[in-house]
Amino acid sequence: xxxxxxxxxxxxxxxxxxxxxxxxxxxxxxxxxxxxxxxxxxxxxxxxxxxxxxxxxxxxxxxxxxxxxxxxxxxxxxxxxxxxxxxxxxxxxxxxxxxxxxxxxxxxxxxxxxxxxxxxxxxxxxxxxxxxxxxxxxxxxxxxxxxxxxxxxxxxxxxxxxxxxxxxxxxxxxxxxxxxxxxxxxxxxxxxxxxxxxxxxxxxxxxxxxxxxxxxxxxxxxxxxxxxxxxxxxxxxxxxxxxxxxxxxxxxxxxxxxxxxxxxxxxxxxxxxxxxxxxxxxxxxxxxxxxxxxxxxxxxxxxxxxxxxxxxxxxxxxxxxxxxxxxxxxxxxxxxxxxxxxxxxxxxxxxxxxxxxxxxxxxxxxxxxxxxxxxxxxxxxxxxxxxxxxxxxxxxxxxxxxxxxxxxxxxxxxxxxxxxxxxxx
Amino acid sequence: xxxxxxxxxxxxxxxxxxxxxxxxxxxxxxxxxxxxxxxxxxxxxxxxxxxxxxxxxxxxxxxxxxxxxxxxxxxxxxxxxxxxxxxxxxxxxxxxxxxxxxxxxxxxxxxxxxxxxxxxxxxxxxxxxxxxxxxxxxxxxxxxxxxxxxxxxxxxxxxxxxxxxxxxxxxxxxxxxxxxxxxxxxxxxxxxxxxxxxxxxxxxxxxxxxxxxxxxxxxxxxxxxxxxxxxxxxxxxxxxxxxxxxxxxxxxxxxxxxxxxxx
Numbered sequence: 084x085x086x087x088x089x090x091x092x093x094x095x096x097x098x099x100x101x102x103x104x105x106x107x108x109x110x111x112x113x114x115x116x117x118x119x120x121x122x123x124x125x126x127x128x129x130x131x132x133x134x135x136x137x138x139x140x141x142x143x144x145x146x147x148x149x150x151x152x153x154x155x156x157x158x159x160x161x162x163x164x165x166x167x168x169x170x171x172x173x174x175x176x177x178x179x180x181x182x183x184x185x186x187x188x189x190x191x192x193x194x195x196x197x198x199x200x201x202x203x204x205x206x207x208x209x210x211x212x213x214x215x216x217x218x219x220x221x222x223x224x225x226x227x228x229x230x231x232x233x234x235x236x237x238x239x240x241x242x243x244x245x246x247x248x249x250x251x252x253x254x255x256x257x258x259x260x261x262x263x264x265x266x267x268x269x270x271x272x273x274x275x276x277x278x279x280x281x282x283x284x285x286x287x288x289x290x291x292x293x294x295x296x297x298x299x300x301x302x303x304x305x306x307x308x309x310x311x312x313x314x315x316x317x318x319x320x321x322x323x324x325x326x327x328x329x330x331x332x333x334x335x336x337x338x339x340x341x342x343x344x345x346x347x348x349x350x351x352x353x354x355x356x357x358x359x360x361x362x363x364x365x366x367x368x369x370x371x372x373x374x375x376x377x378x379x380x381x382x383x384x385x386x387x388x389x390x391x392x393x394x395x396x397x398x399x400x401x402x403x404x405x406x407x408x409x410x411x412x413x414x415x416x417x418x419x420x421x422x423x424x425x426x427x428x429x430x431x432x433x434x435x436x437x438x439x440x441x442x443x444x445x446x447x448x449x450x451x452x453x454x455x456x457x458x459x460x461x462x463x464x465x466x467x468x469x470x471x472x473x474x475x476x477x478x479x480x481x482x483x484x485x486x487x488x489x490x491x492x493x494x495x496x497x498x499x500x501x502x503x504x505x506x507x508x
Numbered sequence: 509x510x511x512x513x514x515x516x517x518x519x520x521x522x523x524x525x526x527x528x529x530x531x532x533x534x535x536x537x538x539x540x541x542x543x544x545x546x547x548x549x550x551x552x553x554x555x556x557x558x559x560x561x562x563x564x565x566x567x568x569x570x571x572x573x574x575x576x577x578x579x580x581x582x583x584x585x586x587x588x589x590x591x592x593x594x595x596x597x598x599x600x601x602x603x604x605x606x607x608x609x610x611x612x613x614x615x616x617x618x619x620x621x622x623x624x625x626x627x628x629x630x631x632x633x634x635x636x637x638x639x640x641x642x643x644x645x646x647x648x649x650x651x652x653x654x655x656x657x658x659x660x661x662x663x664x665x666x667x668x669x670x671x672x673x674x675x676x677x678x679x680x681x682x683x684x685x686x687x688x689x690x691x692x693x694x695x696x697x698x699x700x701x702x703x704x705x706x707x708x709x710x711x712x713x714x715x716x717x718x719x720x721x722x723x724x725x726x727x728x729x730x731x732x733x734x735x736x737x738x739x740x741x742x743x744x745x746x747x748x749x750x751x752x753x754x755x756x757x758x759x760x761x762x763x764x765x766x767x768x769x770x771x
Contacts, residue, residue, distance in 0.1 A: 257665060260680040353743030372666060384668045439664045495656050 084219055084421065085145040088178035089170060090137030090150045093192050098382075099364075104161035106131035111209030113288075118155060119215035123147035125190040126217035128210035129160075130185070132202045134192055136160060139182065139221045145174070152248070179223060179414060184409045186227040187234040193250075193389055194396065195240035200231045222417060230410035234403045240396065250385055251359055253278035255327055256356045256380060266290040267312070268325040269310065270318075271332030278362050279329050280308060292321055322347035328358040331365040340368040348374055359385070420483040426492040427476055429501045434472060438464035441463045510562070514576060514614040519582065520548030521607030528600030542587070545603055549583045552610065556580070561761055571765060577610040581646035585688075592687060601653050605747070633706035641699030645757065647692025648729075654685035654755030655747040662744060675725035682742050685750055693733050696757075700726065717768075721760030727731030729753040 091104060105113065111129050118127040118138065119382045126141035138156055141249055142148030149172065156170065157163050173181050184190040207224045210216045216224075234240060255262055268281055280291065291310030295301035301312035322328070322344065339358070348356070353376055359382040360367040372379040380388075393491055431492050442464040444466075446457035475495075482491050495501065510690040524544035529704035534706065586602045614728070658681040665678070700722060704714050732749030 256677060257680050258663075260683070352739065353741045353745065355743065375745075378665050380668065387668060487588050 084418075085142050085148070086175050086178045086219065086223070087140045087142060087145060087149055087152060088137060088173040088181055089149070089156050090130075090135060090439075091165050091170050092135035092137070092158075092190070094371070095171055096165055100161075100165050100169060101136065102133075102135070104136040104156070106136060106160060108205055108209070110429075111206060112213040114160070114214040115210045115213035118158075119213065120424050121148075121151045123151060126220040127208055127215045130206040132199065135185070137185075139178065139220065139223075140296040143216060143258070150354070160488065180407070180411055182223060182227050183230045184413055186231040187403060187407060188231070188240070189234070189400070189403055189407070192386065195237075195299065200228070200235075203227065210371070216242060217447060219418065219421070226410055226414040226417075230407055233410065235405045237406060238399045238402045240399050240403055245500075250388055251327075251329065252282040254359065254378075254380060255283060255286070255357055258357050261287065262326075263287040264289065266324055268290060268321055268328045269293045269304070270328065270330040270366065271295065276329045276331035277308075279359060279361070282306070283329075285328065288327075292325070294318055294321060319343060319347050322356070325352040328356065328367075329361065330358065331361040332366050334362065334364065334366055336364075337368040338366045339371060341370055341374060344371055344374055344377060348377065348453070351376070360384075363472060374467075398470055420480055422489060423479060423483050423492050426495055426501065427479065430466075430470060430476075430495055430499060432466045432502060433499060435465055438468045510555045511614055511618060513551050513558060514617075515579075515612055517548040517552035517555065518607045518610035518614065518619035518763055519608060520544050520551065521579075521603045523603075524548065524605035525600055525607060528603060534747075540638070541600065541603070542590075545583055545606075546587055548606070548714055549587065551581060552576070552580045552583070558660045572613040575609055575616070575762075576613035576753065577638070577642045578646045578649070579606040579613065581643055581648055582609075584608050584678075585643075585647055589684065589687065601657075602650065605653070610764055616689075631709075631770040637699055637702040637706050639699075640695050640702055644692050644694075644696030644699045645761065647688045648696060648750075648754050648757060651685050651688035651692055651705045654688060655754075656745040657681050658685060659751065662747075669681055678743070682747070685747060686736055689729075689732060689736065689750055692728055696729070697726070715766050718760055721756060721764055725753055725756035725760050728756055 084430065091101060104153040106129060108131075112129065114126055114129050117130065118140070123144040124140050125143060125488075128139045130137045130139070136156070138152050138160075140148055140152055153170070153172070157165060181190065182203075186200055186234050188196045188199045191199050203224070207216075207228075211222065251260075255265075259265060262283060265288055267280065267283055269276060269291060275317050284291070289306070290315050293301045293305040293308065293310045294313045294315055295304060296315055298312055300316045301314060304310075309406065318339075321377060328339075330338065348454060355378060357378050358367055358379045360373065360378065360379065362382075365381050367379055367381070369379065369381070371377055439461055442460040443457060445451055446455070446460050451460070479491050479495070521544075524541045527537055527544060528541040531541055556577070582602060583606045657675050660680060661675045661678055661681065664675075676684075703719075707714055707719075730748065732746040732753065735746045735749065
């Protein structure tokens, strides 16, 4: 059984490509079902977040499955705009390690963020509903969840994670003594802008103004954040008393330039203004940062802060990687033993069947029938079988961890004349 | 006793500075640093009490004693201001400045005892001048520390040097600077007026190198005061004005004496 993973993420592809491959949570289950019906794919699960879209599959014919997965990702999930270098393919151990890192947020843009575990669980639930999970993926996801929980509880990564929301709050705290009573201007909306806005709301921001191209869309968004809607025409007025601007609009050229900020900044009398530009392409002209009392941070700046945070937490990262290695070893040991499972199951079944037959035969003998019940004889026979098989099975499992199990399994099948449904397993 | 109190106080101020720097790295120990500052200020005050008990008393108007008074007032004003504008990080540099000034004043006192005769000639004007000027000077020193911190922090934020810069928020620094300037500038002005009155009382010319530089500093201070009071301006420009004003003020008081001594 081979494990395969294909996908693209924030490191391999820019946001403009990634968004073409995004899948809504409600669509996950249907797509999993479709995928597992494809030939050569035995198990499948689809993971989609703002930073990644990945398909995980288990297959007995990896070449066919890989081809199918790539077509599925490129043309059925996305629009085919991702180039070959933007899509990665991972096999077996690499795929396992990748999922463990993703679930533990070690592969996230924001190291230690908590949301990703929830998103991986969502992917698991979607596949479970679709019935596209088998023993391998089921076990893999459970192992990934355990690894992620250990990383959060045994290292300091989770406690000091830098989410976009948290970075937004920390940046705001560098400028303002308190966020209570401060006004936040939200231009457009996106997952990260919402995360940042939620972070600011938790830190005490109460005045939220949502600016959109049309008042209707502004009203719709403002309703979600208990904010006030405003149209794009009133942007200059709104800027004059705002403290933080979060911008995440799909635009071809910057929405805010020096010209738009000159007049509002004069009215602000030197009070600082933080602009967090989460848009790709950028919503704010980078020269705005040259204006006095304006502090502009775009995605590259945020990523720089995250990278510095990551470097500062090298020891915690090492500890987390150590945990992932332990958990991955555990999973791999289980996976190596997996081909033995049908053999072991069949051997136990075969031995118990023989024992039961012999017990039943013995129970018909007159000298035993009067003193011992058939059930007692069956239990006795099964007990002897269990004791007899205990050591050989233990040894078989142990050998399986060192790749010797397949030879032992073959020997057992030959010695006991076991017939398996599928010999390839 | 005075020397011992000054020296221990100076060491405590400097220890508060060191501990404050460590606290910034470790994220704890800031309260202990404040405790050291407060302890230093207490001992420093005992030094002043002892100074006045000496026979003959060492005049407060003497340069080293006035410097020591400025350092003590700076620490006291900072500790009091924590209730209004709690920006602890500035305390690190208050400790450094107060420690060095106190140590310098103590060495100057040990090197050459001030002439007693000066104290008897000024009367109320001299005391008013020294106390008001020292209070104004110390508050403007705090304002300039906050202004410097503001400009440094602004630079770091503009150049995206990451989070946890170890300085208070821009808004906090701005408020602290505003507060220190609002109280310090009127006190300095009153100190100057009483100084001129004291000079006139003694029949001295009001136009010396010290008074001319002092006037220049006062004029420069009009810029941040005007920006803040008249135009309600915050941020970069007032911070620059406060730093420049204090540079001139420090020169008028210390620099000019050092130059005269060198000559």
